[in-house]
Amino acid sequence: MHPVLKIVIQRLLLGLLTLLAVSIIIFVAVNSLPGDFAQAILGQSATPEAVAAIRRDLGLDQPAVTRYFQWLGDMLTGNLGISFAQANFASFVGTSAESGSGPVTVAQQIAPRFENTMFLAGVTAVIAVPMSLTLGILAALFRNSVFDRTANIASLSAVSSPEFFLAYILILFLAVLHPILPSLSNIYEGMPFGERLYRTLLPALTLTLVVTAQMMRMTRAAIINLLASPYIEMARLKGISPMRVIVKHALPNALAPIINVIALNLAYLITGVVVVEVVFVYPGIGQLFVDSVKNRDIPVVQACCLIFAGAYILLNLMADVLSILSNPRLRHPK
């Protein structure tokens, strides 16, 4: 077996183990939240009897261990379950399931939101990754110049500001003072691609500001680190242009840490953009997640957490594999 393939399989198995551990943590954490779905949905009408009735309906009166294994079993068979809010809606109807299309499952609820989140992450990545790489390379090339310092200060200020602040600044300049872009990113199914892209641009720009600094600084640092190596000096002595030295000779060796940082930032784009979604009214998975936590809609919260954990694990795995592939010594071990 090819050593890289072996590593991938090893990592995948480890990833599954990690997911299992994460699932336990998620379950314990979610179940130790104070209050519960019955109380959240009943509000002022949360009489003990009503609370008990809803808990019984949803199986919340079962011991936690039983519920965990039930959930895990469902999860392994690909059944994410039925969201409490929707299950409750079904019992409200009080009629048989065969007449309608049945209650909405968690998977059905999450799928369109996840698609939107991936779209936003994708647009952001398409803007942010090339931009930070270019900026990073240029900063390394012209290190300690005015350009380098300006790029550093700008990106560090952006990453140090809270996301909502950046979002409001962008709204102020690009939507209110100069109405170029819409401040509402309420995309929906069936929206033409161009319109969708246009509406997604402001949140994508905000996220670009958030993730650029780390990627840019890592690119710059990794390259500069290599510039003192003897083989770079050799290349320079040969009279190769500085740009070529960096792109052809330094960059390939600096790829591993850069890929790792990119992967981390992409994972962040999938899991950590709740604030930006709220500010721009973007119907992504983050908003669904927060709504569900607020309502104590445990099946949705657990499914979202698992997806987030899975995204981190997969992207890290990809980063590892790509780093190995970018390094001939690891690619061809003795």
Place this chain on the structure above:
Amino acid sequence: MTRFTRRGLLRTGAAAGVLAATGLPAIAQAKRGGHLKMGLNGANTSDSWDGRTHSDIFIISAALGAVFDALTEVGADGALKGELAESWESSSDAKTWTFNLRQGVTFHNGKPFGADDVIESLKMHVGEGVKSAAQPIVAAIAEMNKITDHQVQFVLAEGNADFPYLLADYHLLMYPAGQIDEAIANGIGTGLYKVESFDPGVRFVGTRVDSHYKDGESGWFDTVELIAINDITARMNALLTGQVDVINDIDFKTESLLKANPMTEIFEVTGNQQFTFPMLTDVSPFDDNNIRNAIKYAVNRQEMVDKILLGHGGVGNDSPIGPANQYYYSDMEQTAYDPDKAKFYLKEAGLDSIDVDLSVSNAAFTGATDAAQLYQASAKAAGININLIQEPADGYWSNVWLKKPWCACYWSGRATEDLMFSTAYATGAPWNDTHFENERFMELMSAGRTEFDSDKRREIYYEMQQIVHDDGGAVIPMFANFVGAKTNKVMNSGSIGNVYKVDNGRVAERWWAA
């Protein structure tokens, strides 16, 4: 029906138009066409077309406000008019009600509307295992009889002169009989707009039906779009940048931006929404009315309106009946902040000062903790030492409200005096959050239910408000306004409903494009 007397008006309802003459001059300018975009909060991913679950403005605006109709409707001026019911009359004991339904109405799927639909739609709210907020209204109907295809008779278990008002409730939507599941899944009603697309918690789009019984009276837009914007800053931005035309619940901290902008305008009405501090009148020390009076005089109501509601509200007078009710006793003597009077009542109770616990959390209402701190400060001058107990927001309604002797609470108010009093002030009512008991009060309550004469009803309800004001356990310092904002691209008749947020949720129906 030829003569309108007060008595006659109440016992028999007239079709829309006769009573709603007040709004007509402005409506004359209204024209068909245009697209309405509203940014509303209160949207949930669990929203559906099932009226039994409705509780917040987004889905109410989409359902009752656009896609569905109820039997009766409270107009923007507060008067009751027929919606799917054309007229109604009652027996003299207010027990038997006959409703004549509008003829020639069809659901969006083409099915004609009739008596069966009414009976089946109402029966959704009662029955085994059904959880509906309108359950008490429907459960009070002992019998529902179809007389003809367009006439229904309701026999109530007990007389209730307000019965037609109760049928205007936003939960009591009319669905096509035999197709209720389908109607709930796809949103099939008799309203002015049919569902174009609905993404729960995100967006609703409706298109105007070609012809409707409200033609010429309401339903001016070609299409309406409701966008869920739960974040208050995003909602303000959307309005200021012209991406939506109407929003609800504005941010008071930045309202000056709206006022300074010539394109936008704030609209607000005081309704029945009230923030309260209920005391359990059977628990010491609140079982002594002198103590209750001392506590009522120890709160600076105006300060609370100014600081908690930032001026967007009115002072309360310890009666739960508000400006959106028919018999609101606005001339009742106002209890004002008066530390000396509070001290006097403490003396009457044989005390110089008193320590009381107040349980509070912002789950009760936004700013409840701050309001309690204001209370604490103002009561100190009267020798009342309020010990604030900060309760967790989770489980507040099951562990604190109705349990702790004195806490913070809110009420959205009720459509009728009787419903409000019987929900929260009647002896033994489960939500009687002051454990209030008063014999005279209960006598008046049952007298009011079968009284049709407006003058006598006014007397009854004024006296009941006075009793609650004098003797009750709820401190009601403030009524909060329903506040919203609009751009100059949309117009309204100038009178805005105060039963619920943004013109009772009926913007899509009543407003028009400028």
